Amino acid sequence: MYTANVTLELGDAALPGDLALPDRPGGVVLFAHGSGSSRHSPRNRAVAAGLNRAGIGTLLIDLLTAREGEVDDVTRELRFDIGLLTGRLIGAIDWLAAAPRTAGTPIGLFGASTGAAAALAAAADRREHVGAVVSRGGRPDMAGTALERVNAPVLLIVGARDPDVLRLNDDAAGRMHHATHRLEVVPGASHLFEEPGTLEQATDMAVRWFGHYLKHPVTA
Numbered sequence: 001m002y003t004a005n006v007t008l009e010l011g012d013a014a015l016p017g018d019l020a021l022p023d024r025p026g027g028v029v030l031f032a033h034g035s036g037s038s039r040h041s042p043r044n045r046a047v048a049a050g051l052n053r054a055g056i057g058t059l060l061i062d063l064l065t066a067r068e069g070e071v072d073d074v075t076r077e078l079r080f081d082i083g084l085l086t087g088r089l090i091g092a093i094d095w096l097a098a099a100p101r102t103a104g105t106p107i108g109l110f111g112a113s114t115g116a117a118a119a120l121a122a123a124a125d126r127r128e129h130v131g132a133v134v135s136r137g138g139r140p141d142m143a144g145t146a147l148e149r150v151n152a153p154v155l156l157i158v159g160a161r162d163p164d165v166l167r168l169n170d171d172a173a174g175r176m177h178h179a180t181h182r183l184e185v186v187p188g189a190s191h192l193f194e195e196p197g198t199l200e201q202a203t204d205m206a207v208r209w210f211g212h213y214l215k216h217p218v219t220a
Contacts, residue, residue: 001052002101008061010091013068017061017092019101020052027106027131027214028057030092032085032115032122043192043199044112047136050203056210057105059096063088063115082142085118086125093126106131106214109152110206117142124149132213134206137165137191140172147172153180155209157202159189 002021007014018039021028029051033041039060048058062069063085089109096102107129111119116138123130124146134155140147156173158166166185173183184205189198 006059008092008095010088010095013065013088015061015063015065015088015092017059019057019059020048021057021101022052022055024055025057025105026055027108027210028059028096028102029108029110029134029210030089030096031058031060032063032089032109032111032119033060033113041112043136044110046199047110047203047206050200050207051210054207054211056108056207056214057102059092059102061088061092063118082114082117082121082144085115086121089118089122090125093122093129097129108132108134108210108214110134110136111138112136114139114142116140120150120154121146123152123154127151132210134209135169136202136206137162137193139165139168141168143172147175148177150176150179153209153213154182155205156181156183157205158183158185159191159193159198160185160187161190161195165191 004019006017006019031044039062051058109119116135119133120140120143123133130152132153136157156169158169173181186198186201188195193199
């Protein structure tokens, strides 16, 4: 397993990240964390570990700079700036597509909460690079008109005890006219998947989705 702390120079920001690549990875998944979170999110790191065990690489990055994070802790505005977060993810996708260790490796996106909206919008913008998307407890509705442009296969994972988000995901799924998509409901799970065994179920679902679609990409 190759691991490295990396810095993505994206023009408007330098973002720190944690890259993990198994030998001959069957893809690399870029994580878009949710509202008020960071690359240190224990839930995302647990999902990343599951992907690594399955032979899939991961890149967890902070979508906000340290200064932006300090501002957001007070205003709580930047975490909902889907345009800003999408632009940062697009930059990270381009970085993965060009970096020597990951160039040519299929790219997936994993988004939680508002990060899921940014992941879907980025997938719509980088159709040639993104092979699959997984949302956990996400807000795909916040991706707006990008939903109609997504062509990568999308898995929406929602907790059964998260009815408002479940409704939003169901509505968003109906707008993805060009993408293979599936809505999976995890019994007993609330929004953060804190209940015993629920995050493990979501991780298994993500592993299967990425394992299949990054190896068998869907062409536009």
